[in-house]
Amino acid sequence: MPDSLSSPPPRVLRVAIPSPLRRLFDYRASHEAPPGGWRPGIRVRVPFGRRQVVGVVVACAARSDLAPDKLKPVEAWLDAEPLPEDWLWLCQFTARYYQHSLGDTLHQAMPVLLRQGRPLAGRMRERWQALTEPGTNDPRLKRAPRQAELLAMLRQHPHGLPTQAIVAQGYSREQLTTLVEKQLAVREEIPLTAAEPATEQLLAEPALPLNREQAQALAAIHERLDAFHPCLLHGVTGSGKTEIYLQLIEAVVARGRQALLLVPEIGLTPQTLARFRSRFRVPVVALHSGLTDNERLDAWEAVASGRAPIVIGTRSAIFTPLARPGAIIVDEEHDGSFKQQEGLRYHARDLAVARAKHHGIPLVLGSATPSLESLYHAERGNYRHLRLTRRASRHAPARLELTDLRGRPRQGGLIPPVIEAIRETLAAGHQVLVFINRRGFAPTLACHACGWLADCDSCDARMTLHRQPPMLACHHCDKRRPVPDACPSCGSADLRPLGSGTERTEETLAGLFPKVPVHRIDRDSTRRRDAFEQTLAQVRRGEPCLLVGTQMLAKGHHLPHVTLVVVVNADAGLYASDFRALEHSAQLLVQVAGRAGRAAHPGRVLVQTLHTDDPHLRLLAEHGYDALAEQLLAERRAAALPPYRFLALLRLESPREDATISLGREAAAMLRGWIGEHAPDVHCLGPVPAPMERRQNRYHVQLLLSAGRRSQLHAACARLTAWLEASPGARRVRWSLDVDPQTLA
Structure with a gap:
């Protein structure tokens, strides 16, 4: 990069x-x-x-290690100004780490559109404004009553109206252009995501009163709004963490700054957006996988420009x-979906820590069941x-x-005492959530x-056996x-389904309670756009119903009329081979239990298990997640596992199979030396x-580094990546390195 204006341009x-x-x-x-x-930061086509x-x-440099005649020229530059400096720093940090x-x-x-070479510019929309004061009668409109009505409407909106809003009132574009020709109105183009004109009131509705604990937590975060200040907001489900986020963001925006809130699932985005947009008069933009390419670029540009x-x-x-x-706020910071599992295997929570430190701004990590890493740092x-x-x-x-499953008959995975508890809850006019973290009708057919x-x-x-539509499907x-x-x-011909999935439990409950609506929520039932939110909207009306779902239902959803939660099988995750399995299963159990009793009536949680005497499960049930997390941290320390050591996989x-094993042995021998x-x-x-070991007809082998x-x-x-890039054997094997893996599967 040139040191001064007189420096020669880079070659x-x-x-x-x-x-x-x-x-x-x-x-x-x-x-x-x-x-x-x-x-640096300018996109080029090469x-x-x-x-x-x-x-x-x-x-930029004056010379290259390659001979000048070996260098290919840049075909074109795509940006008059570089992409944002903070974005470039974060990408460089991510690639290194x-x-x-x-x-x-x-x-x-x-x-995606920037990857394809589209300029960094949001789409534009038209806005029309009246140029005359209210009450003014212009003789040019004496014989044009519809134009006069249109002008009167524009006068009622001093900041102008977009074309769509005007056309929706029955007026035409020709009438608008005629007003412009008569110099009675003006047309301007503004970004699609432009901010509304500034008002003295930042809030569209007042903030909720805080209890003593909430007020103390918010005051602690406010102590250092101009410095890196990482806080773990550890609150039980339904304790009002979101209200703290809202009031922190209010303070940040009032200072002319921006706030970034990360949520774990796209399913949480609509309800979170609705709550934030109803609270603030300023633009609140969303970024998630459900956006079109144009919508994502519009939002990205609006944030980058500060609008x-x-x-x-x-x-x-x-x-x-x-x-x-x-x-920066990370809600449900423990959630595994913040870790990208393919390609660039980053963890959004950990990048949020690095980014907040780089900017010197507060960081809030919120959860009812914090990760052991965050508890360790606290x-x-x-x-x-x-x-x-x-x-x-x-x-x-x-x-x-x-609730002990041993020796008891089951219907759709449910035992008689649990079915009776469901019946009593529905009779009382309340709702029931049945949690089963396995989609399909049955885990297999035998x-x-x-x-x-x-x-x-x-x-x-x-x-997995599916009934809607009928088929056998591999979920891997x-x-x-x-x-x-x-x-x-x-x-x-005696083929029988083994075990229960969401479809089988749904079918069983529909047969047991034919007059009660049963809503199944899993990846199969919510493929249609907005299907998840539409189902939740029906549930929030409050009529008695049954919800059957996977962990999609466990994360942050406010279901005020649910008073009974049933966990069909708690054992599936507790005894997996991964060392994080118990931590993740405990978090999931506590999170799904948190959906019960969030409003006027107390909640109840029934957990079906074959191992009621398991010491970890009993500790969780009797003393809560904090006690179990303390014990798990002690076990991790003794076993030299994260967060006490760092891993790469x-x-x-x-x-x-022979090529995979051979390369693994060669890499291990080189690395040990x-x-x-x-x-x-x-x-x-x-x-x-x-x-x-075998998935998609490919053989999988792992090498674990610990330090x-x-x-x-x-x-x-x-050293390992440099060796692999130079190794002839690595060209026949697909490989990836996962720093800080969240699962060894």
Whole structure:
């Protein structure tokens, strides 16, 4: 980059290209430079192999290691001004920390239309304003009564009206242009996401009164609004964390700053947006996977330009550039959906910490069941620990009641005492939530004569039986096949579903309670746009009904009329092989239990299990999540597991089992030799088969790195990726490195 205006223009541009290669590519700067000169952050169109791609200039230099005649020229520049500096910094940090290609990181972090070369500019809309004062009678309209009526309407809106609002009142565009020709009105183009004209009132409705704990927590966050101030807001379900977010954002926006709120699921976005938009008079934009490409670019540009002071989004919204950053909030910070599991494997919560520190702004991590990592940081004093122990309603959170499944008949996975509790709750006019974290009708189909099971041909997994529509489906590779009429092994027609999924439980409940509506909420039933929100809107009317759903229902939804929650099977997640399984299952149980008794009536939670004497489950039921988390932290410390050590997981996969294992052994041998000389604190474990060794007809092998210091772990990861990129064997095997993995599956 030139040191001064008199410095010669750069001859070489170092460009990040969307490719898996962890390097920059040198190009010859074109004679026609952008108006402000060549600077990092400008997008360019460049030749790459046999195609043209959109890359981002990362550095400018006077010379290259390549000979000048070997450098390809830049075809065109796409931005007069660089992309936002804070966005470029975050992408560079992300690529370094997660050992990922910078070009691919930049590519993934920008909206699709920017990747394709579209200018960073939001769409425009027309707005029409009257030029004369109310009450003025213009003789030019004496014979045009509809134009006079239109002008009178425009006068009632001194800040103007968009075309759509005017046409909706029965007026035409021709009438509008005639008023402009007569110099009685004016037309202007404004961004689609433009802010409404400023008013003295920031709030459209008053803030709710805070109880003592809420007020103390908010005051603690307010103490340092101009500095990096990470806070763990640890509040029981229904304790009013969202109201604290709203009042913090009010203070931030009043100072002319912007606030970013991350939520874990797209399903939470509509209700959160509705609450924030009803509270504030300023624009509140959303960023999530349900937007069209044009909508995403509009929102991204509105935030980057500073017109939108409040941003609500899911995981990828962490990459939204903020013109005036003021605060970052991560709601349900423990949730696993903040971790990207494919490609660029970042964790949005951890990037929020890094970004808040970079900007020097407050960070709030909110949860009723904080992750063990966040509790560890709070325990060490790295985060301020703010507790909310009381619900906004007068009822305490419902306790878990363990119900023994052993030796009892089941209907749709439910035992008779639980069915009776459901009957009593419905008779009292309340609603029931039945939680079963398995979609489909049954986990698999079996032959009662010979024991045949419906296995997937491509994975080490059973195929799930579905009834709507009838089929066998693998939930790992998405392979589907018809339900057989007879056993493929012995020819018997006695094929029976084993276990229960959401469809079977729904069918059972519909048969037991034919006069009560049953709403099933899972990934299959909510594929249609807005289907989830429409179902929840029906439930919130308050009539007695049954909700059957997966963890989509467990996350943050306010269901005021639910007084009974039934967990069909608590054992599925408790005894998985992953070391985080117990933590994640406990969080899920507490979160789903938090849907009960949030309003006028107390709640009850029945947890069906085959292991009522399990010490961890009993500790959770009798003393709550905090007591279990304390014990799990002690166990992690003894076992040298996160958060007391840091992990990175190398995943290898190939259609050839021998190629995968061979590369894993070579990588482990190289790494152990390097560790012995350079990073003795790093442990290399494996290679070993993945928990599901064969998936989509590819064999999966893993290599686990563990270290007590991040610096040594990252040094080992950098050595490993450099070796893999140079290894001929790695060209025949797909590999990926996951820093801070949230699951070993």
